[in-house]
Amino acid sequence: MAYSGKYKPKNPQKYKGNPTQIIYRSMWERKFMVLCDSTPTIVEWGSEEISIPYRSPTDGRIHRYYPDFYIKVQSKSGDYKKYIIEIKPKRQVNGPKEKPTRKTAAWKREALTYIKNKAKWNAAEDFCEDRQMKFIILTEDHLGV
DSSP states (O other): OOOOEEEOOSOGGGBSSOTTOEEESSHHHHHHHHHHHHOTTEEEEEESOOOEEEEOTTTOOEEEEOOSEEEEEEOTTSOEEEEEEEEOOHHHHHOSOSSOSSOOHHHHHHHHHHHHHHHHHHHHHHHHHHTTEEEEEEOHHHHTO
């Protein structure tokens, strides 16, 4: 997933933030940006525009989490729903094996990443609950890649 660049929206009025500074960090994020930009029912969207504080379990300090996307969707009935979207590889969402045969450096890195991500996602769920929003994690399965 080493694929990054600047995204230039076709509908900059839908973007919440500076539409000239939209950065994608993966092909999957770019694919989702195109979807947000071109889907009429997505009336507003942003990329890494929201900051959510969370306590890291690895150092006990407060950090800021910038979820990949914010979207506002209009339903057929005319009401609006807001979502915070995180895009991650399925292997990072599921976490490392609980009891590996060997605890290699790679396994330890995966475990630490998973623990930090879980803290971020829990903070995002709380943030969304307080604001009548929903937090969703999308993987390659959801994006069709």
